[in-house]
Amino acid sequence: MRLSEKCQKIQGSVTLAIDAKAKKMRADGMDVVSFGAGEPDFQTPKYIVEAAMNAIQDGQTKYTAAAGIPQLREAVSKLVEKKMGYPCKAENIVINTGAKQSLLNALQAVCDCGDEVIIFAPYWVSYPEMVKMVGATPVFVKTQEEKNFAIDFDAFENAITEKTKAIILNSPSNPSGAVLSDEEIRKIADIVKKYDLMVVSDEIYDCLLYDGAKHFSITQIDEEMRQRTILINGMSKAYAMTGWRMGYTVSDEKIAKIMTAWQSHATGNPNTITQYATLAAVSQENTEFPNMLKEFSARREYMLDRINSTKNISAQAPKGAFYVMVCIKDVIGKSYNGKKINSSMDFAQILLDETMTAVVPGGPFGADNYIRLSYATSMENICKGLDRIKSFVEGVV
Numbered sequence: 001m002r003l004s005e006k007c008q009k010i011q012g013s014v015t016l017a018i019d020a021k022a023k024k025m026r027a028d029g030m031d032v033v034s035f036g037a038g039e040p041d042f043q044t045p046k047y048i049v050e051a052a053m054n055a056i057q058d059g060q061t062k063y064t065a066a067a068g069i070p071q072l073r074e075a076v077s078k079l080v081e082k083k084m085g086y087p088c089k090a091e092n093i094v095i096n097t098g099a100k101q102s103l104l105n106a107l108q109a110v111c112d113c114g115d116e117v118i119i120f121a122p123y124w125v126s127y128p129e130m131v132k133m134v135g136a137t138p139v140f141v142k143t144q145e146e147k148n149f150a151i152d153f154d155a156f157e158n159a160i161t162e163k164t165k166a167i168i169l170n171s172p173s174n175p176s177g178a179v180l181s182d183e184e185i186r187k188i189a190d191i192v193k194k195y196d197l198m199v200v201s202d203e204i205y206d207c208l209l210y211d212g213a214k215h216f217s218i219t220q221i222d223e224e225m226r227q228r229t230i231l232i233n234g235m236s237k238a239y240a241m242t243g244w245r246m247g248y249t250v251s252d253e254k255i256a257k258i259m260t261a262w263q264s265h266a267t268g269n270p271n272t273i274t275q276y277a278t279l280a281a282v283s284q285e286n287t288e289f290p291n292m293l294k295e296f297s298a299r300r301e302y303m304l305d306r307i308n309s310t311k312n313i314s315a316q317a318p319k320g321a322f323y324v325m326v327c328i329k330d331v332i333g334k335s336y337n338g339k340k341i342n343s344s345m346d347f348a349q350i351l352l353d354e355t356m357t358a359v360v361p362g363g364p365f366g367a368d369n370y371i372r373l374s375y376a377t378s379m380e381n382i383c384k385g386l387d388r389i390k391s392f393v394e395g396v397v
């Protein structure tokens, strides 16, 4: 078999192994608690569901333009104008099958084989694989753990080589929940301009903010940064629409055309019914969102209190998204019931086997001293799961 070298280097999600195991245990009747979910545990708001049903009944079930229906591109551009405060046209928007496709389109548009793309660690598990998928090389720059994962600017500048083409930003971040400040974003932009780089800015968690944190986009700095940036967003998180598969890019018109050409051959248009549902979603106020945020906020506080009052583990307060990174440094190297914990993957696997609690290991996110807990799960599950984690980490020797 003569297969692609490039594709054989792509790793499937390591975290899926844990997830699959948790699902199987649940199917076998076990009382598994999962902190793995990267999706809101809320239903898609009714007005969006109704718009989709109307679209089907009205016969909106055919192909559309590859970049999306013009009314949706227009509506998204208006939403961007309102949120960001700069002019945006339908021509700047391309509608995609989830933000995953938006990211891949963006990296396709920017990278050639041999280019390097800087990724700040900890990072979302798909970024390195996506960079490899477009033939480029991921270069990791560690953030400052002790300062709530703030950017280390010396490390960033030192990582730039002649091959560096772009950086990926993700604020608020999955997995750390870190939110980049205005000042940090401006410093990043200065470096980007100095070395003539492009930016892929994944802002999918931009509405999920706590403790008064504010979202600032690198595209808000000036026209030059808008030309250098492909902004990624989507409907999965803020509108509880993970299964609908809807994302979009905001970019310079020329880049939008390149991504549209690519998409027209790769997948064609994103799902037509979802496009009509999204048109309704972004054209009205999402009145269910404040409740969702309030609930996430209460769960986050509860979780932080519990984790920080448990021996052997700790967590800093994340300012955004719906994850808490739990530091398990003091547990690594120890054993539970005779089983040695040498990595975050071991921790996750042994925790699942011994206590029926699923967590995401930090290793595949570039942070092996951590596990990631999602609070996109009910308070009842959170209480039960944290009781189990407590007796596990307090029981290591």
Ligand SMILES: Cc1ncc(COP(=O)(O)O)c(C=O)c1O
Pocket (backbone or CB within 6 Å): 038, 097, 098, 099, 100, 101, 124, 170, 173, 174, 202, 204, 234, 235, 236, 242, 245, 246, 247
């Ligand atoms: C940081 C980040 N970006 C992008 C995505 C992709 O979202 P989707 O493809 O569901 O729109 C996710 C999903 O978990 C994510 O966490």
